Amino acid sequence: MSKVALVTGAGRGIGRAIALRLARDGFNVCVNDINGEAANAVAEEIEQLGQSSLAVIADVSNREAVFSMVDKVVKKFNRLDVMVSNAGIAQVKLLTEVTPEDLDRIFKVNVYGVIYCLQAAAKQMEKQGKGKIINAASIAGHQGFKLLGHYSATKFAVIGITQSAAQELAPKGITVNAYCPGIVDTDMWELIDEKMGPYLGLEKGESMKKFSELITLGRIQKPEDVANFVSFLASTDSDYMTGQSINIDGGVLFS
Numbered sequence: 154m155s156k157v158a159l160v161t162g163a164g165r166g167i168g169r170a171i172a173l174r175l176a177r178d179g180f181n182v183c184v185n186d187i188n189g190e191a192a193n194a195v196a197e198e199i200e201q202l203g204q205s206s207l208a209v210i211a212d213v214s215n216r217e218a219v220f221s222m223v224d225k226v227v228k229k230f231n232r233l234d235v236m237v238s239n240a241g242i243a244q245v246k247l248l249t250e251v252t253p254e255d256l257d258r259i260f261k262v263n264v265y266g267v268i269y270c271l272q273a274a275a276k277q278m279e280k281q282g283k284g285k286i287i288n289a290a291s292i293a294g295h296q297g298f299k300l301l302g303h304y305s306a307t308k309f310a311v312i313g314i315t316q317s318a319a320q321e322l323a324p325k326g327i328t329v330n331a332y333c334p335g336i337v338d339t340d341m342w343e344l345i346d347e348k349m350g351p352y353l354g355l356e357k358g359e360s361m362k363k364f365s366e367l368i369t370l371g372r373i374q375k376p377e378d379v380a381n382f383v384s385f386l387a388s389t390d391s392d393y394m395t396g397q398s399i400n401i402d403g404g405v406l407f408s
């Protein structure tokens with residue numbers, strides 16, 4: 154019987170690549186996003202790969218919606234083996250300019266969302282005596298980057314949550330790890346590039362290029378590079394690993 158994974162924010166970008174990779178690995182994969190059209194399209198791609206899927210529209214910052222999403226998954230598949238809390242948002246601003254509304258928005262999605270998904274998944278996985286929770290952190294969770302200060306704060310928080318949850322959930326047979334991508338070619342970085350330009354006096358495309366000079370392997374990361382690593386985290390090969398937040402960044406950071 155196929156194992157079941159749920160990937161949040163899987164309508165595009167890194168989440169989509171993870172969902173498709175897990176389907177190729179033999180999982181039935183549930184696709185969450187706030188964008189229903191995008192989620193449905195990815196669910197269809199998964200079905201075309203021969204695995205079952207379910208698109209679930211839900212905002213991860215809404216605790217009730219997250220619990221209801223996991224209920225829908227369990228109702229259809231009777232189990233949840235892997236929860237990938239991938240959904241996240243970014244914003245480019247100086248910390249001196251960030252407003253209370255900016256903070257509320259980014260912390261609700263990137264931090265509260267990760268905790269709500271962890272709570273809902275753990276409730277089900279505890280019944281099974283087994284499960285894997287995988288969170289999206291970032292290299293910005295290991296090092297602060299200018300103009301991404303409040304975003305970095307959310308990703309530092311995800312790393313802390315991952316460490317704490319690993320210790321709390323180990324007795325229930327649940328592991329908790331995180332992936333920390335670098336500079337990935339997705340709509341998120343398109344937005345960062347566009348908004349950073351005016352602060353740095355750079356034209357469109359130049360901010361991403363400037364950041365990319367930090368990549369040891371010399372090319373911008375593809376969503377599939379992240380998915381390859383999440384495939385390992387979701388597999389039994391990672392069974393002896395918990396509480397870790399690993400850079401998968403082509404060599405931007407060395408810690």
Ligand SMILES: NC(=O)C1=CN([C@@H]2O[C@H](COP(=O)(O)OP(=O)(O)OC[C@H]3O[C@@H](n4cnc5c(N)ncnc54)[C@H](O)[C@@H]3O)[C@@H](O)[C@H]2O)C=CC1
Binds near residue numbers: 213243335338
């Ligand atoms: N792109 C990059 O360079 C990096 C991305 N990351 C992290 O990886 C994750 C995915 O990033 P990307 O694919 O680049 O982002 P993206 O912006 O391309 O895609 C994010 C997806 O999440 C969905 N989403 C947004 N808010 C949501 C919510 N409240 N509930 C449910 N779905 C929601 C969006 O509709 C979209 O489909 C994020 O957590 C991000 O912080 C980490 C490091 C680098």
Ligand SMILES: CC(=O)C(C)=O
Binds near residue numbers: 243291293334336337
């Ligand atoms: C978006 C993001 O996390 C970075 C570090 O680029």
